[in-house]
Amino acid sequence: MLQVAQLRTEKERAIDGLKKRNIAEPEKLIGTVISLDDERKDLQTQLDAVLAESNQIAKSIGALMQQGKKEEAEQVKAKTSELKQQSKNLQEALQSKEQALQDILYQIPNIPFKDVKEGKGADDNEVMSEHGEKPTLYEGKTPHWELIKKYDIIDFDLGVKISGAGFPVYKGKGARLQRALLNFFLDEAEKQGFKEIQPPILINEASGIGTGQLPDKEGQMYHDKEQDLYLIPTAEVPVTNMFRDMILDEQELPIKLAAYTPCFRKEAGSWGAHVRGLNRLHQFDKVEIVQIHLPDNSYKALEEMSTYVQSLLQKLELPYRVLRLCGGDMGFTSAMTYDMEVWSAAQERWLEVSSVSNFETYQSNRLKLRYKDENNKKHLLHTLNGSALAFPRILASILENNQTEKGIRIPEVLQPYAGFEWID
RNA sequence: AGAGGAGUGGCAGAGUGGUCGAUCGCGUUGGUCUUGAAAACCAAUGUACCGCGAGGUACCGGGGGUUCGAAUCCCUCCUCCUCUGCCA
Structure with a gap:
């Protein structure tokens, strides 16, 4: 606000x-x-x-x-x-x-930062940079939703049986790969100075309002009306709300936190041809990083977060590009956002795997998150967050980009975590 | 889940209808003293809103009510503690 x-x-x-x-x-x-x-x-x-x-x-x-x-x-x-x-x-x-x-x-969204360009929608986003080589695949390449069937590592039909569409069941090496991503992302975050947090994944109304999901995105969250609790759409909500109604000392800053959680989104009305397989789910896993900074440092922190997320993509050997979102495509509460998109070689399209944003004081005003300066004056802090990273699309692009006649090669950095080099 | 108890300023803890925004203590900050420090002593020390200011208003877990007047009485919700029960 x-x-x-x-x-x-x-x-x-x-x-x-x-x-x-x-x-x-x-x-x-x-x-x-x-x-x-x-x-x-x-x-x-x-x-x-x-x-x-x-x-x-x-x-x-x-x-x-x-x-x-x-x-x-x-x-x-x-x-x-x-x-x-x-x-x-x-x-x-x-x-x-x-x-x-x-x-x-x-009803008023955040004011975009000066560097953000005007634009109507996704087509007007600025491509800041592109990295890595798009792989040339063999003749028989297939999209990931075929690959997961072929190797029996993710089962959507079973998910439908148990829950409904958009709730995949990960099996065998598929499940193991999820666990590998989880540990890899959290270990990397820790090396980068992010403190690990395990928050609740059900949140109350006040938390939803604090980070801006409520009232604007009420329809996106699963809601238990009896207890009036919401399933989180992202770890940003519980983690940032740890600091609701707090006044911090300057020495405590910056605060850098990382949290792994499942995320739940209704995605009402957004199903269609582009959302097959792992591209869009009701339940998915994500490691989220959250930062709280003095206003003067927040844009430097945003760049660092962008660099950090890119380092993960480089280690995973995935071709990616960085977008700066235009005014028309940016989230309601953000002042500036970078999206990281990986190349998914069989679908031949870019998939958004991370979105890092600076909210300036938009969230902290609702949260009443402030700091005391040396004169004991209170000022609002800046909050930032980003995915580092969202699992399903990373998995989709790993599967598609690394497929060969004899199986799917696991990126070297994940091999020790996964315990195998090939899915075959 | 049932029975009982409790939620007051950074902490601790008084206060049961009328100068109570709230005693005292600890802590913190400033000062005096000292070569320096400690101790001692003096003083200041919650948040938000309105106002140039003087000042005013609201806040004693949240919400509502009674009253000319509520931290204090009533209703309701939340949280914590103790006992009993249940349970990964």
């Missing part, structure tokens, strides 16, 4: 930024926010005055009672009913004004 103060002081930047996201009439939107906030302040001031008067009267009644002047006290009491009604009315007006302000603030 953006801060009203920020919209007041940086109005021009906000308007330009929202234009990059193709928001209609940002001037009007921001104007509405500011006038709602002005009205809110006005109501607050009026209410405070009425309450101040009531408090005065209550005190004077107290004093009269102690002096035993009961009749005078009763007379003063008579005056309070009107004030009471007034304060009730003002309170209600204030509450609905605050609600209206919050509703509109929830």
